[in-house]
Amino acid sequence: xxxxxxxxxxxxxxxxxxxxxxxxxxxxxxxxxxxxxxxxxxxxxxxxxxxxxxxxxxxxxxxxxxxxxxxxxxxxxxxxxxxxxxxxxxxxxxxxxxxxxxxxxxxxxxxxxxxxxxxxxxxxxxxxxxxxxxxxxxxxxxxxxxxxxxxxxxxxxxxxxxxxxxxxxxxxxxxxxxxxxxxxxxxxxxxxxxxxxxxxxxxxxxxxxxxxxxxxxxxxxxxxxxxxxxxxxxxxxxxxxxxxxxxxxxxxxxxxxxxxxxxxxxxxxxxxxxxxxxxxxxxxxxxxxxxxxxxxxxxxxxxxxxxxxxxxxxxxxxxxxxxxxxxxxxxxxxxxxxxxxxxxxxxx
Numbered sequence: 568x569x570x571x572x573x574x575x576x577x578x579x580x581x582x583x584x585x586x587x588x589x590x591x592x593x594x595x596x597x598x599x600x601x602x603x604x605x606x607x608x609x610x611x612x613x614x615x616x617x618x619x620x621x622x623x624x625x626x627x628x629x630x631x632x633x634x635x636x637x638x639x640x641x642x643x644x645x646x647x648x649x650x651x652x653x654x655x656x657x658x659x660x661x662x663x664x665x666x667x668x669x670x671x672x673x674x675x676x677x678x679x680x681x682x683x684x685x686x687x688x689x690x691x692x693x694x695x696x697x698x699x700x701x702x703x704x705x706x707x708x709x710x711x712x713x714x715x716x717x718x719x720x721x722x723x724x725x726x727x728x729x730x731x732x733x734x735x736x737x738x739x740x741x742x743x744x745x746x747x748x749x750x751x752x753x754x755x756x757x758x759x760x761x762x763x764x765x766x767x768x769x770x771x772x773x774x775x776x777x778x779x780x781x782x783x784x785x786x787x788x789x790x791x792x793x794x795x796x797x798x799x800x801x802x803x804x805x806x807x808x809x810x811x812x813x814x815x816x817x818x819x820x821x822x823x824x825x826x827x828x829x830x831x832x833x834x835x836x837x838x839x840x841x842x843x844x845x846x847x848x849x850x851x852x853x854x855x856x857x858x859x860x861x862x863x864x865x866x867x868x869x870x871x872x873x874x875x876x877x878x879x880x881x882x883x884x885x886x887x888x889x890x891x892x893x894x895x896x897x898x899x900x901x902x903x904x905x906x907x908x909x910x911x912x913x914x915x
Contacts, residue, residue: 573817577802580811580819588629589820590639594622597643601650609653612663616906617646620692632775634759634822649689651678663693668702675704682898712847712875714840721746721844724836729784737813737822738830740792742841743785745831749845750774751838752827758812763793775863851876 572593578584598617625642627810628634655674656663671690675683684706693699716724728734728742744750754774762773770786773781781789793812802818813822831838849858850872859869 576817576820580802588634590636591622591625591634591642594625594642594646598646601647605650605654606657606896609650612653612693613646616649616689616692621645622689635753635757637753641685645685645688648681648683648686652686652689657838663699666699666702671702673762702798709871712843713846714837714843716840716844716850718844721841721848728834728836729788732846734834735830736788736796737827738834738836740785740788741813741827742834742836743788744772744830745836745838745841746845747782747785748779749842749849750773750862751842752824752831754863756813756821756824757826758821760793760810760812763789763812765790768831777861777863800833801896846872847876 575584576589579586594617598614602613605613615680622644625634625638628638652674653663656666656670661670672731675686684704687703687706690699690703694701725743725746728739728746728797730737734742741750741755743751758772758774764771764773765786770781770790772781772789789812796812796814810819811821813827815826816821828838844857853861855866855869855873858864858872859866862869
C-alpha cells in the first residue's frame with residue numbers, strides 16, 4: 568500500500584535498501600492481490616501471461632529507457648483487461664478456447680472508453696499457445712490532434728512562463744519546456760538533475776537520446792530549479808546531491824505526473840493544446856528523424872507528426888482557435904506587443 572511504498576522510498580533514500588525500477592517492481596505485488604480471490608484456472612493463465620509477455624516486455628523497455636508511471640499503468644491495464652475477459656467468459660459458462668469473434672465484439676462493445684482493445688495482446692499470446700482461436704478486437708482509429716494554440720498565443724504563454732514570478736517555479740520551467748518543445752508532464756517528471764548540463768556557457772537538457780538547447784532565460788530558471796528547487800520532505804533534504812529536476816513529497820522521488828499537472832493547471836496552462844502546437848511547429852520545420860532524435864521520441868511518432876504538418880494546417884489552427892474562444896474556453900487573449908515580439912524572436 569501507499570504507506571509501505573513511502574517507507575521503502577525512505578529506506579532507499581537513506582541508503583538502507585538498494586534502488587530498483589519502482590513502477591515495474593510494484594506490478595508483481597499488485598498482481599498477487601488482483602488474483603488472490605480468482606479461480607485457480609484463471610489465475611494460472613493470467614499469471615503466465617503477465618510473467619512471460621507483459622512483464623517480459625516491460626523489463627526490456629526498462630533496460631532501454633526510464634520506466635515511467637504511465638508505462639506501469641499501461642502494463643497493469645493490459646493484465647486487468649485480460650482478467651475481465653476471463654471473468655466475463657466464466658460467468659457465461661464459456662471457455663477461452665470457445666471465444667468467437669462475435670462474442671469478443673459483444674464484450675468490447677459493453678466497455679466503451681475502457682481501452683478494451685488492449686486485450687489484443689492477451690489474445691495474441693493465448694493464440695500462440697493454442698489457448699484461444701485467432702480473434703482480435705478492432706482497434707479504433709487514432710484520433711488526429713484537434714486542440715491547438717495560435718502562434719502568437721503560444722509565444723505569449725512562453726513569455727509568461729519566463730517572466731511571471733507569481734507562478735510556481737516548477738510550473739514556469741515545465742510550462743516553458745511544454746510550449747517550446749512539447750514535453751508533457753509524463754516526460755518531465757522523469758528528468759533527473761544530471762539531465763541539465765552546462766558546457767562553455769551554454770545549457771542543454773538531455774531527454775532520452777535527445778539534446779535540447781535551452782535559451783538563456785529558460786536556462787536560468789531550469790538551473791535554479793535543479794539547484795534550489797523546494798524539497799518538501801525533511802528526510803528528502805538530507806541527501807547531499809539532488810537526484811530529480813522536479814522533486815516530489817516522497818523522499819528521493821520525483822514529483823508525480825498529477826502533481827506537476829496541478830502546478831500547470833494552477834498557472835492556467837492547458838497541456839494538450841500546448842503540446843500539439845509545439846510538435847506541429849517542430850515537425851513542420853525539421854525532418855522526422857531530427858525531431859525523433861532531438862526530443863527522444865519514437866521515430867513513428869515523429870513521422871506521424873510530420874504527416875500532420877505536411878498538410879495545410881494554418882487555416883485549421885486559426886479556425887480551431889476561433890472555435891475554442893467562441894465556445895467560451897478560458898484561453899488567454901492574444902495580445903502581443905512589439906516588445907514581446909522582439910523577445911519572441913530572440914528566444915526563437
